[in-house]
Amino acid sequence: MSADTAPDAARDPDADWDTVTGWGRTAPTGALVVRPRTYEEAAVAVRDCGVRGGIARGLGRAYGDAAQNAGGAVLDMTALDRVHAVDVAGGTVLCDAGVSLHRLMEVLLPLGWFVPVTPGTRYVTVGGAIGADIHGKNHHVSGSFSRHVLSLELLTADGRVRTVAPGTPLFDATAGGMGLTGVILTATLRLQPVGTALMSVDTERAADLDDLMARLTATDHRYRYSVAWIDLLARGRATGRAVLTRGDHAPLEALDALPARSRARREPLAFRTSRLPAPPDFLPGGLLSRTTVGLFNELWYRKAPRESRGRLQRISTFFHPLDGVPHWNRVYGRGGFVQYQFVVGHGREEALRSIVRRISERRCPSFLAVLKRFGEADPGWLSFPVPGWTLALDIPAGLPGLGAFLDELDEEVADAGGRVYLAKDSRLRPDLLAAMYPRLDDFRALRAELDPRGVFVSDLARRLAL
Numbered sequence: 221m222s223a224d225t226a227p228d229a230a231r232d233p234d235a236d237w238d239t240v241t242g243w244g245r246t247a248p249t250g251a252l253v254v255r256p257r258t259y260e261e262a263a264v265a266v267r268d269c270g271v272r273g274g275i276a277r278g279l280g281r282a283y284g285d286a287a288q289n290a291g292g293a294v295l296d297m298t299a300l301d302r303v304h305a306v307d308v309a310g311g312t313v314l315c316d317a318g319v320s321l322h323r324l325m326e327v328l329l330p331l332g333w334f335v336p337v338t339p340g341t342r343y344v345t346v347g348g349a350i351g352a353d354i355h356g357k358n359h360h361v362s363g364s365f366s367r368h369v370l371s372l373e374l375l376t377a378d379g380r381v382r383t384v385a386p387g388t389p390l391f392d393a394t395a396g397g398m399g400l401t402g403v404i405l406t407a408t409l410r411l412q413p414v415g416t417a418l419m420s421v422d423t424e425r426a427a428d429l430d431d432l433m434a435r436l437t438a439t440d441h442r443y444r445y446s447v448a449w450i451d452l453l454a455r456g457r458a459t460g461r462a463v464l465t466r467g468d469h470a471p472l473e474a475l476d477a478l479p480a481r482s483r484a485r486r487e488p489l490a491f492r493t494s495r496l497p498a499p500p501d502f503l504p505g506g507l508l509s510r511t512t513v514g515l516f517n518e519l520w521y522r523k524a525p526r527e528s529r530g531r532l533q534r535i536s537t538f539f540h541p542l543d544g545v546p547h548w549n550r551v552y553g554r555g556g557f558v559q560y561q562f563v564v565g566h567g568r569e570e571a572l573r574s575i576v577r578r579i580s581e582r583r584c585p586s587f588l589a590v591l592k593r594f595g596e597a598d599p600g601w602l603s604f605p606v607p608g609w610t611l612a613l614d615i616p617a618g619l620p621g622l623g624a625f626l627d628e629l630d631e632e633v634a635d636a637g638g639r640v641y642l643a644k645d646s647r648l649r650p651d652l653l654a655a656m657y658p659r660l661d662d663f664r665a666l667r668a669e670l671d672p673r674g675v676f677v678s679d680l681a682r683r684l685a686l
């Protein structure tokens with residue numbers, strides 16, 4: 221890197237050249253990581269980021285290369301993490317974009333409010349949630365995160381801070397825009413009221429993929445939250461067997477079933493989590509082989525009740541079981557892993573069946589595979605969810621022939637009118653993108669006008685020519 225192309229590290233004592241990677245730990249690249257503590261410092265970092273540009277980063281939970289920027293600047297926004305105001309009567313919160321959903325839960329649950337949408341980890345920031353327009357188990361009822369954003373403040377390439385409201389082109393480009401319209405500084409969110417910090421959960425098993433789809437189609441509308449863990453190593457008649465977990469926030473009366481002196485009855489709105497030790501960082505080939513994952517999947521399926529109703533669970537157990545194991549991504553070893561998530565619309569079930577069959581036949585050792593039905597889409601131009609079926613799975617990156625195999629799946633997804641999720645992606649071919657995201661040209665045009673010098677850029681943006 222020559223001195224005149226490098227971002228200006230000298231002015232910021234908190235800036236350091238570092239290796240940056242996504243949660244899947246594939247494709248690490250070096251960048252100048254700047255950690256602004258004020259909005260003014262964020263503006264200076266954007267102004268000084270040099271010809272390789274800059275990109276905002278939250279907690280780095282995007283699996284691929286969305287929040288990294290080889291040779292340029294990465295703005296780590298997690299020091300801007302204040303909760304400014306909670307309207308307890310009206311159910312809204314104004315906070316910095318660097319605040320995590322974990323922190324929001326700590327603040328909001330005791331007040332009887334919950335975040336409107338949570339992904340499978342609460343260690344994401346509000347900025348990352350808007351940047352990827354994340355979805356949760358309630359997508360079929362509540363849509364994606366941006367549906368609950370009442371307003372946001374965006375630092376754009378010209379150094380201005382704009383207040384951006386839903387229903388405007390800039391909002392629709394920013395919700396799901398992967399940080400490429402600017403740096404989100406604050407957001408006002410509409411919240412979900414809750415009576416307790418527990419969930420009332422129904423569990424059931426599905427014998428195969430068709431049984432699973434039939435159950436989801438027939439009864440998902442009865443549940444606010446719904447997801448299915450699917451065994452992608454099961455073959456033959458068991459292909460696509462699954463465990464459905466669905467539920468809603470438990471009302472106060474539901475706690476009557478617990479002993480009178482239990483902590484949950486005494487403090488029904490207390491937010492409780494648990495944490496196990498982190499796995500070591502020196503697992504050479506990772507722990508996950510077909511045999512270990514096959515065994516795990518078999519046990520997981522058998523251990524699930526054939527049917528159970530109204531079981532009370534902590535919020536953290538229901539939504540974020542993996543958060544109990546810090547750095548669980550290390551179990552894949554140093555080579556890391558790929559998350560593959562796609563959606564195909566209703567009426568395209570045959571494509572879903574075919575892909576599930578191909579993954580099962582390929583014997584991909586995947587133990588974190590989930591299937592969900594999406595509801596109505598939100599207007600974000602690069603927002604991922606559309607009504608239909610979404611499957612997400614993890615695969616060790618070192619699996620022989622993986623790249624070619626996933627390229628074939630991408631084509632099948634695109635042929636079926638579906639798309640892959642950019643927040644999980646690290647390898648999609650750029651030529652498939654326009655078919656998957658029909659508003660891509662609008663997105664590019666808005667960026668060209670808003671940021672003519674291309675200040676905001678990431679490895680993902682370069683790879684896919686966003």
Ligand SMILES: Cc1cc2nc3c(=O)[nH]c(=O)nc-3n(C[C@H](O)[C@H](O)[C@H](O)COP(=O)(O)OP(=O)(O)OC[C@H]3O[C@@H](n4cnc5c(N)ncnc54)[C@H](O)[C@@H]3O)c2cc1C
Binds near residue numbers: 275318338355
């Ligand atoms: C275990 C696990 C489970 C997950 N489950 C789900 C799920 O169920 N549903 C789902 O939708 N996603 C899921 N994800 C993905 C995750 O929710 C998204 O990748 C989210 O964007 C991560 O937020 P982050 O704060 O870590 O952002 P990062 O990963 O740091 O960044 C993600 C994107 O947001 C942008 N961004 C971050 N902060 C800002 C900001 N202040 N201003 C502008 N842009 C910004 C970045 O530039 C980048 O493009 C999961 C991830 C993990 C690790």
